[in-house]
Amino acid sequence: MNPAARSADGSRRVLLMLLLPGLVALGVTFVLPLLWLFRASFASSAIGAFSGGDWTLSSYETVLTDPFYWLVAWNTLVLGFNVAVFTVILSYPIALFLARTESRWRGVLTALAVAPLLTSSVVRTYGWMVILGDQGVINSTLQALSLTDGVVRLTNNSFGATVALIEIFMPYAILAMLSGFGRLNTQLEEAAAMLGANRLKVFTRIILPLSLPGVLTAALLVFVLAISAFVTPRLMGGGRVFVLGTEVYNEATVTLNWPLAAALSVLLLVLFSSVIVIYQRALRALEA
Structure with missing residues (x-):
């Protein structure tokens, strides 16, 4: 074996040794629980989920045939879509400003x-319960200004859960977009301006297309976090917002x-996988 081949083989061994602890940890903490989850979804009883037992499709039959x-599932997708769209819309200007600013306070602002x-998201959710509650800041202000006679229901519904999730996930979206704005180039914008393009055309023709990969990454991250959320829909929904996260909790603990x-958890994983596939295809289409 020539020296170059020996060096390459040694590098692969070192790389494998470095990867081995992480792979083992990933297998123990993720792969094995995931395999147990799939096995449990085919169990005939709660006892069978832990000890084996018969295999059955009854749980999947219940999930697929029950309109509830x-x-x-539909409520989960709608909630995730609404949260992702509005979070990206609100976070985009902030992320774009932080990516473009040359201020010495950039680090502090970030x-x-x-x-x-x-x-904690729990603390922030309770904060939104105080703000949007029947006796909260918004309702008290509206009544003090005589803008409404009664209480405006802002909690115990999907609206309250959506608002709270948007605020909770905005930092994630900002970080994701900041990491994806590497293609932005001020020289391209200056060249377009010299050719007569106004600010709107510069934004729609240059800034927005170049920033779309970061926007898609942020939307994917927020969507996945939103459809798997449990605490905020549970608290802000007041038991009236039914999503997969809350139903998995109810079935497992109540x-x-x-x-x-x-089986519901597997359905949630299927939704995750579907969204990731759509994201990858959209990203390839943008890069083509």
Whole structure:
């Protein structure tokens, strides 16, 4: 074996040794629980989910034939779509400003934009309950200004859950877009302006197309986080917002139907996979 081949073989061995601890940890903490989840979804009873037992499709039959679970899946997709769209719309100007600014305060402003991540989402959800509640800041202000006679229902519904999730996930969207704005080039904008393009054309023809990969990444991240959210829909929905996350919790802890909870979890994973496939195809289309 020539020295170059020996060196390449040694490099591969070192790389494998470096990867091995991470692969083992990934297998123990992710792959094995995922395999157990699939096995549990085919169990005939909650006991069978832990100890083996018979294999059955009854849980999937329940999920696919019960209109309630179709409604839950639809509510989950609608919630995820609304949260992703509005989060990206609100986060885009902030991320674009942080990516373009040359101010010496850029680091501080970026830290402030992502500072909410230092606070638990549970605390922030309770904060939104105070703001949007029947006796909260908004309702109290509207009544004080005589703009409404009664209480405006802003919580215990999908609206409250959507608003809270948008605020909670905005830092994630800002970080994702900042990492995806590497294609932006001010020289292209200056060249377009010299050729007579106004600011609107510069934005629609140059800035927006070049920033779309970052926007898609942020939308994917927020959508996945939103459809898997449990705490915020549970608290802001007041038990009236039914999504897959809350139903998995109910089946696993209230009715103790572990096979059905596992089947719903598998359905959630299918939604994740579908969205990732759509994202990859959209990204390839943009890069083509």
